[in-house]
Amino acid sequence: MVTGSKSISTRAEFIDDAIEQLSAVEGVLSIFHTEGGLSFSLAHASSGRVMLLVDYELDNRPESGLELLNQFNETFKSYQLGWDVERFTWIPQELFLESETTQLGSKLLGINNAIATPVPELEAVLIHSPIPPVLERIAEALEAPILLPKPASDALSLGRHWKTRPGEHVYLHLEKEYVDILAFSNGKLQLHNRFVAKTKEDKLYFVLYAYEQLKFHPDEVPLKLTGGILENDDLWKSFDKYVRNVEWLENLNQIHSTAAIPQSQLRQYAPLIHLHSCV
Structure with missing residues (x-):
C-alpha cells in the first residue's frame, strides 16, 4: 500500500488474493501500535483468516495514524486497537476498586497515569500505561472500537x-x-x-x-x-x-x-x- 507521505514508510506487506472476495461487513480491521510504527491487519471475522497485513514506520505525529486509516476506505464490521505496554499487572476482579487505579499504578508499576482495563472473561483487571496518542486519535475517529493493550x-x-x-x-x-x-x-x-x-x-x-x-x-x-x-x-x-x-x-x-x-x-x-x- 502506498502512503503518499514522506514521513510514513512501509516496512512489510502481505496480501492474500482472497481479499477480493472479502465483504466489508465480514472484515475486522486490527491496528497494533509498536514503537516507531503501526501494523494493520484485515481478517475475515468468522474464520480469523488474515487477508492483509501491512506494517508501517511513521513519525510521532498523532495524525499519522489517521492518514493510514484513511487508506482503508471501507467501513468494516469492527475495529480493534492494541498496543504494547512496558509495565502491567493483573488484579483479581473481586479485589479491584476503580478509585484506586492511580494508587495501584504508582505503587505497583511506578507510573502516575495508569489506567484499568477490566477483562470479565478472565475475572481480572489489567492495570497498565495509557493508550499512545497516535492510537487515541484513531479511536476518537471510530465508533466504539475495541481497545485492548497487548497483555489483555x-x-x-x-x-x-x-x-x-x-x-x-x-x-x-x-x-x-x-x-x-x-x-x-x-x-x-x-x-x-x-x-x-x-x-x-x-x-x-x-x-x-x-x-x-x-x-x-x-x-x-x-x-x-x-x-x-x-x-x-x-x-x-x-x-x-x-x-x-x-x-x-x-x-x-x-x-x-x-x-x-x-x-x-x-x-x-x-x-x-x-x-x-x-x-
Whole structure:
C-alpha cells in the first residue's frame, strides 16, 4: 500500500488474493501500535483468516495514524486497537476498586497515569500505561472500537484457544530484550509476567523459573513459542534440552494459516493476530 507521505514508510506487506472476495461487513480491521510504527491487519471475522497485513514506520505525529486509516476506505464490521505496554499487572476482579487505579499504578508499576482495563472473561483487571496518542486519535475517529493493550489481548485469545484443551500450557513470546510468559491450567490463567531478558541464558532461566514456580513438569507440559526465534536455532535447542515438547503456537498455524503470509512472519506479528482472536 502506498502512503503518499514522506514521513510514513512501509516496512512489510502481505496480501492474500482472497481479499477480493472479502465483504466489508465480514472484515475486522486490527491496528497494533509498536514503537516507531503501526501494523494493520484485515481478517475475515468468522474464520480469523488474515487477508492483509501491512506494517508501517511513521513519525510521532498523532495524525499519522489517521492518514493510514484513511487508506482503508471501507467501513468494516469492527475495529480493534492494541498496543504494547512496558509495565502491567493483573488484579483479581473481586479485589479491584476503580478509585484506586492511580494508587495501584504508582505503587505497583511506578507510573502516575495508569489506567484499568477490566477483562470479565478472565475475572481480572489489567492495570497498565495509557493508550499512545497516535492510537487515541484513531479511536476518537471510530465508533466504539475495541481497545485492548497487548497483555489483555494475549491472555484473552490464548485463554479462549486453550479453554477447550484440558491440561497445562505455557506460552512464550520472545522479543529482543524481554520475554512474555503466560501459563494456563484447564483454560484458567495461572501466570502472566514480562521478564527483562537480553541474553539466551536469561530467557532460558525465566522459562525454567516459571515451570518451577507453577510446579509444571517440563516432561509433561508443552512450551508454545512465537516471536523472534527460529526453529532449531541455538535458543530453540536450549529450550529443547529441558522441555520435552517445544512447538510453535498452533493458534497461528491452524486459525490464521494462508499461503500468502509466511508462518515465520505471522509469528513476529503474534500480538496483532491475538487481537483478531478477541472478536
